Structure formats: structure tokens, C-alpha cells
Amino acid sequence: MLKFLFIGDVVGRPGRDIIASRLPQLRAQHGIDLVIANAENAAAGSGITGVIAKTLLSCGVDAITLGDHVWDQKGWEDEIGSFERVCRPANLPASNPGRDHVILQAKGFRLAVFTVLGRQYLNIKADCPFLAADRMLKEIGDKANGAFVEIHAEATSEKQAMGWHLDGRAIAVLGTHTHVPTADASVLPKGTAFMCDVGMTGPYASVLGREVKPVLEKFITGMPRRFEVAEQDVRLSAALVTFDPKEKRATKCELITIRSNASGPRVSLDGGHSND
Amino acid sequence: MLKFLFIGDVVGRPGRDIIASRLPQLRAQHGIDLVIANAENAAAGSGITGVIAKTLLSCGVDAITLGDHVWDQKGWEDEIGSFERVCRPANLPASNPGRDHVILQAKGFRLAVFTVLGRQYLNIKADCPFLAADRMLKEIGDKANGAFVEIHAEATSEKQAMGWHLDGRAIAVLGTHTHVPTADASVLPKGTAFMCDVGMTGPYASVLGREVKPVLEKFITGMPRRFEVAEQDVRLSAALVTFDPKEKRATKCELITIRSNASGPRVSLDGGHSND
Amino acid sequence: MLKFLFIGDVVGRPGRDIIASRLPQLRAQHGIDLVIANAENAAAGSGITGVIAKTLLSCGVDAITLGDHVWDQKGWEDEIGSFERVCRPANLPASNPGRDHVILQAKGFRLAVFTVLGRQYLNIKADCPFLAADRMLKEIGDKANGAFVEIHAEATSEKQAMGWHLDGRAIAVLGTHTHVPTADASVLPKGTAFMCDVGMTGPYASVLGREVKPVLEKFITGMPRRFEVAEQDVRLSAALVTFDPKEKRATKCELITIRSNASGPRVSLDGGHSND
Amino acid sequence: MLKFLFIGDVVGRPGRDIIASRLPQLRAQHGIDLVIANAENAAAGSGITGVIAKTLLSCGVDAITLGDHVWDQKGWEDEIGSFERVCRPANLPASNPGRDHVILQAKGFRLAVFTVLGRQYLNIKADCPFLAADRMLKEIGDKANGAFVEIHAEATSEKQAMGWHLDGRAIAVLGTHTHVPTADASVLPKGTAFMCDVGMTGPYASVLGREVKPVLEKFITGMPRRFEVAEQDVRLSAALVTFDPKEKRATKCELITIRSNASGPRVSLDGGHSND
């Protein structure tokens, strides 16, 4: 059995810090073979920088993926090409810099990793994610033993459709972007692990990782406000996929939530689905 | 303690049938005092009719709410006014027919129920949901002992912001519309039960309750396709809120998932959060 | 000199009728060599049928183009392939039926005609119009002596950008879709005729060709209303492009407005730009 | 007869400069009584500042209106309240700073001026423009002898619908925001001057007033680019409305285009509708 951990949108310093402090132990505890993290919000909530990419890759993250915020930080478009284990969404225009996939290796198994952006409501130019996923699987071909696909999208319809589209052709189809984990971790009939959203890695006493007050002011007044990254109730949110390389199918897909040990207010006093 | 069950978007006949067959037992098992259901997709997946509203209200549903699909069925705009326990979203234009809230009663507690529509990405005319919620709470005033608020919206940002906006002022702020339950059932610091989405009540071997094949064809070709309601892996998805009327705060918020006993393929072979 | 007439979105029977009654005379009067018409709204305001396509092609229209309403009429996807002088937008998914361009001929000049859909605000799946236009020009190559490009789009930014993108590479870049003619008919510096929108061919005492009352009701109440095609103040709206095949550049681009002789109320009593 | 000039979106320094250099002469030449200008893009293409507002008001502009870019410049929300002849859109949330209308006076006639924002595709919080216009007309009541209404919107449907909604109740309903003048200047049957868009006052060798190259790069690559205000082919674009105070109706509505005397490339070599 192989175990792959996919960490959802890392937000700012709180998100980076909980990875640094808790990921090594998590890897050991669950016997995780490979770790992938979406870090599109790692730099102050918007985009990523070379320095931050290096830090995450040195903390136990094996590959970094990105989403619609891929180009938020100036200069990153000149840096991304130098990172072998970072990929930008595969359905960005072909002229965009950066790799469209990463191939990792563990226990002799080569795992291809790529992201496709949804097109419903997202404000970035992207080609059809369904055809792009088909193209990527074809291009990767024998270079890998299996593919791990991230669908970075807003609409649940597009995410579920992608799951069915790739069922039996990908090891996992896991969603990101909404910053809220969904309670639908499952394995589809033909063996693909699926989950609409693996949630955010960052401060949950927030709106999507940002301070509540200015976001509420923006919603109510419509006027521009500065959204600082929040600080309280930091969690690492991820999907843990167990894959059977002999049967060539995922056997388990679980939501993993790790809460920071730090004191301070927490959003949830109680809940039906806590994984503490 | 009072127990309120909020059932997410009821989709088509499969959704109606699982309510009819399983709700009475569920009410008894958990000692539920009041049941509210969003039925915006109850009629063949789009809207509702008077006949269907009557059926649901006779199956153990105490109040029916609606979302952006409120007017999908012709004739419903002439029928809605005759239903005392059905409300349309409160932030629709004031000229729209139908009640903007319902008041239920159990054990001497009067519970006001209303829905606000989000404005991100939804394709229906609606006023600001934040100001509408403020207005509704004010208008309801002493007519009820507490308010149960549904935020029917696409964007998680808008849903979380609504939770914070009403924390301590509402018994619950519960999301609908995405048809996917979220793994964030919680009680906010000032005592409001919260969850981004309580999920769909209908067939889960589907895309949002519809047959997979035509939806995928639509996504890939862009051409119009007819989306029939799917049939397999039917579930009732709901939030169960426990409320302490003395402390005036919710003490628990849980996701409840009931699977149909019917045979046939199921989406999830396995998962971290199943509630079977 | 060659003269090409491009007629904007034909709406319903009033649009079809004014073409039948006035186009022959217009061709003769201006010495027009070829006539192209966008007929995406020709069938009761939504889409087109085979019968209607035949009628238009028999009235002096040499080629028919279409827009985002291309598939509104059931059955048309099975008929379009049989029409040699009808093309659907070139940047629809490759799997869509129908030609992606038409080649016409006049005085020994072969004119390629194709449409690209904008992607801002339009609710139909389409590839990048800029790259699609590049691809089309390449594919057409020597099969034609020049290309006539329609940009069917909502946003003026996308239309102007397309004009600059193709300046010197196309005979004309002419916009459609907003149903309102723009006062910017021009020839760009490198010789391409340009206009953001050539306007609608149909009833102008209307909202985009539909009866005013239900549209206003929809805007105010948000509730579904049936939008019948309007009847009054029918106009034919088109761009007349004069092209010099020796210099290989357009020399003139004019808005042409023909008003129906029918009696009845007219929108404009007076205006700075009438072409009666 | 009264003559009112309404100048479309003033873009950057080129837009301000052509107003300063040409407006005084234009006022005299046409005997214009009052001048209104939308200046939402006056400050480097985005928003406005107090210094710029003062400059425009000293050049012959009697009232300044704004659009969706109203709050683009930091600090302006603290300045706007001090300007008696500047108003922000009337259907912004009531909590927004700034006047919702301006009342001007000429020859004993009091002219109320206000703007409503469309809600189709615009990315700013706004209430229903149709109901807001009704409310404004009621609130203004006897304080003015007539109302001049700007509809700042993207969709032609919303603009035309507003024209019909206010026909006979407003002196004029004139559109802005698309930065392209429309060829539909007219007087509606009940006497309201109407035009979908009066166009931009700024550099026309551009995309909406910005340099072409980075805009095209953005459309093609999807990557962020800086859009500087362009410099060539500067024009003042406006609607000139003639109003008969005795008959209480507009008698004429004309598009006025003034081209800068500066040398340099011009977009239009030729055109059916030039007003030089």
C-alpha cells in the first residue's frame, strides 16, 4: 500500500508554520510516502515566492501545486521555472512559464501530479479542464505509474464531473480553492479517490483565512478593504489517500484535520466531523 | 434542550421518497422537535409545486424553504401564498409573492425560519443578504424566541461571513445550494450553529443529483443537454442542531447522513466521514 | 474595389422580413459583392433552423454566421452540417458540428468568413478567441485571398483588442452580440475595417429586439417572464466595407441603417447619427 | 431651449487635457447651459482625486458623476463629501460616503443629476437600478425641474430597459462605462433623450483608453500586466441634449466627438459616423 497526503491551500505564515511544525510527525505517524501541497495562498495570502517554495519543500512537502492565484506575486513568473517540484495549473495557456506537472517517486512508484483549474466563476484564463486532463494523462503516459489530479475550482458541479470523468484513470481527483473541507471523502466505483475540497491549511477563525472584520465591511459597504491573514484556530487540512498498486485502485480516502496547539479562540466548540 | 433538523436541497422523486420513508424514524430516534427542509429542487430537480409542498409537509417536514430555483415551476408563484409554512428567500425583491419567513412552535418555543440568497455567482435578483438578515431579525423581533437562518449561496466566503455576521444573534446559520455537505459543522464562539453546506437530499451517484453522462457531455461540448434526475445512492443529508433555550445558545451542530436501503451502486466505498 | 456587407444579428420574423424586402435593392444600390449575416436570433429570437437558413440564403445573403445562441433550436445541430454557406463560431469545441468557416467568391476574389466568440460574460464554452483567430488564419492560408472576421462578444475591451490583434491580417474585424450599433466605424492603421458592433436587424422599439414590458418586469421582479419578439420600428443594421484588393486594405467602413417603411411608433424621433 | 452636455468617462491626463483645452470653446459654440462629466477614470485611468475634481470643475464642468471605479483611489472616500457638485452612483449602499445626486441651475431651471449602476457583469455592490431610479425621482421631487439620469452599465439590455423605464419621467437617460459611443442617439416616444453609451473622453488609439500591447498580452497569456493610459488619438465624446422646458421634453439628442489637434496616429482613417 502507498499513502499520499494532499494538503489544501496553504494560507500565509500560519499555514506555513503549522506545516513546518506538524508535517514531519504526521508523515511518520501515518507512514505517508509522498506529500503534495497547494500553496497558492502561501505568500501573505496571495501567491507564492521562491523563498517560500524552498521553505515548504524543505519541511516535508514533496511537490507544490498552485491555483488561480499562481501569478499574484511579482517575480514568481521568472522563478517558477527553476523549481523541479513545483507545477502551475496544466490548463493555463501553453505560453505560461512553469511545469504543467511534477513526477515524484516513492518505493519504486512514480506518481505524476498535476492541477486543472475549473472554469466556472474563476477569474483566470484557462482551457477546458476536462480535455486538459485527458491530454495530460496521454502526455504523461508511461513516464509515471499513476496520476494524482487536483481540480482547483469553485463549482461543485465541475468538481464532481471531473471525478466521474477520471474515475478509473487517476489515483485521485481532489478539489481545492473553496478553503472549506467537504464531507464527501470517498472512492469512486472504478477506484479513484475523490473529495470536492480538502479545505484550507491556515487560520479558521476567519473568512477563508482572512480577518473577519474587513471582509464583512467589504460585503456590507462594497468598498475596498485590506484583508490581512488571520491568526487564530490554525489547522492543517488534507486528504490522505491509500492506494493499492497491485489492484491499481485507491482503497481509502480520508479527511485529515490537525489543529495547532496554540491557545486562543477556536471556531468550532463542537461538531459532528472533528478529527482532532 | 431543543433539537432542530435542517434538511438540504431535496432533489426530485428520490429526494422526496427518502424523506417519506426515513424522516419519521429519524425524528423519533433523535427526539427532534422541528424539521425544516429546503425543497428548491423537489420537482424533477427544478423548483417545487403545490402538490409536492403538501406531500413534504405531510411527511414530517414542518417548514419548507427555497433558493434560487424558487420560481422554476410555472404556477408556483400563484400557489406559494396559500402555504403558511413555506417561505421564499427573504432578500428577493419585496414585490415577489410568498412569505419571507415562517414561525414554527415546539415545546412553547417559537422558532422563526428564513432564507437569504448569496449574491456571488447566483443568477437571480436579490438584495444584500447581510442587510436583509439584519432587517428580518428586527422585523421578527418578539414574534419569535430565536431565528434559524439559511444562507443559500455558492461562495464559501459569503457563507462564512454570514456566520460571523449573525454569531450570537441567530440559533443557526446553515448553508445550502452546493449540494455537497461540508466538514465544518461547528458552533461559533457566541453560540450560533454553523455549517457551510448541509448537502443534498437525493441521488449521490450523480452530478448534484443529475445523471452524470449528459452533464459531462455539456461540460465537454458546451452544447445543451437534458439533465435527468439520477437514481442511485440516495441519501438524506441534514444538520442536527441542539439548542439550549436557557443559555440561549446552540450546544451542538452535527452533519447527519442517512443512506437509502435500496440496492445499487454507491459512490463511496469508503471515506473518513461516513455516518452510515 | 470590392464591397462587402455584414448584417448584424437578425431577430425573428421582423428581421427576416426586412432582409427579404430590402436587401436586393440595397445590394444593387451600393454595388455590393458579397453579403454576410449573423442569424443567431433568426428563429423567434433564439437560434436558427434549416428552413430559416434556406430562406435567408435565397434572399441575397451569401453566408450565415452564428453566435452564442447557435444551439438554441433543437435539431439544428443535426442540420448545420448540410449547409455549405453556414458556419458556427470557430472557437467552439472542436467536437461541435458545423463548419468553422465559409469561403465565398466574387469577381475572382475568395473571401474567408469566420466568427470568434468573446469569453467575457458570455455563457457558452469557447476557446481563446485570439489564438483561435490566429489558428484560423493559418488554416485558411492560401485557400482565400482575405479573411472577414466577426467578433461576437459583450465586452468592448475584447472587441477592440481583437481589432488590434488582427489589424493588417484581416479585411475586417466586426463586432456583433450587443444588438446596438456603435459609432466607431473605422479603418485601423494597417488597413483592417473595424467596428465594435454593427447592431441588430430587427425591431428597435424593444429591448434587444424583445417586447419591453416583460423584460422590464424581469429586471424589476427577478421572476421568469416570456420575452416575445417585438414588432415596431424594424431596421436592418449592417456595416458596409469597401476593400481595395490591390492595396490589400479596407478603404472605408460605414454603418448602414435601413428603416422599414411600415407605419407605427419609432424609437428615435431625432438623432445625431441617423442614416435614413 | 436648454442645452445640456454630458461627457463620457474621462480617462487620465489625455482626457483631462482635452476637456481643459476644448470645453470652453465647445460651450460657447453650441450655447451649452450645463455640462456634466463622468470622471471615474480621470486619475491615471482609475478613480478620481480631490485635486482632479477641482481641476475639472474649474474647466467648465458643472457636475461630476462616477461609476464602478468610484473608490479606486485611496483617500477619495474621505474627500468626496466636501464636493457639492460631485455625486457617487445613487444605488451604492446607503452607508457609502458622498452625495447621491447634484442639483445644478441654469436660466432658472434646476436640473437634478444622478447615476445608477447596472448590475449585469459589474463587479461592485449596488442595489436595483430601476427601483433606485424610482426612489431618486421621488426624493428629488420638487427640488428640481427635471432629472438627468446616467446609467453606468455594461449590458445594452439593462441600458435600453432603463430608457423605457424612465421615458417621460427623465430629461435624459444616457449610458456610460463601455468607453465606446453607440450610434443610437435618439429621443424616446415620451420625450426622454436616450443613448446606450456616450463613449470615452481620452485616447482612442487604445483598448478602452489603455495601451494596446499589455492588454493584448493579458488576453492571450492570462497573466497580470500593467495597463498604462494610452496617448494617441485623443477625443472628447459626449451627448448634447436639447430640452424644451415648455413642452417638458427633449427635442434632440446628438453624439458630439471632438478630436485633439495633436498630431500622431489616429485610429479612424474613415468612417460612416465621424463628427469632426
Ligand SMILES: [Fe+2]
Ligand atoms: Fe486558495
Ligand SMILES: [Fe+2]
Ligand atoms: Fe484558488
Ligand SMILES: [Fe+2]
Ligand atoms: Fe439546490
Ligand SMILES: [Fe+2]
Ligand atoms: Fe440553489
Ligand SMILES: [Fe+2]
Ligand atoms: Fe444576438
Ligand SMILES: [Fe+2]
Ligand atoms: Fe449573441
Ligand SMILES: [Fe+2]
Ligand atoms: Fe469608465
Ligand SMILES: [Fe+2]
Ligand atoms: Fe465603469
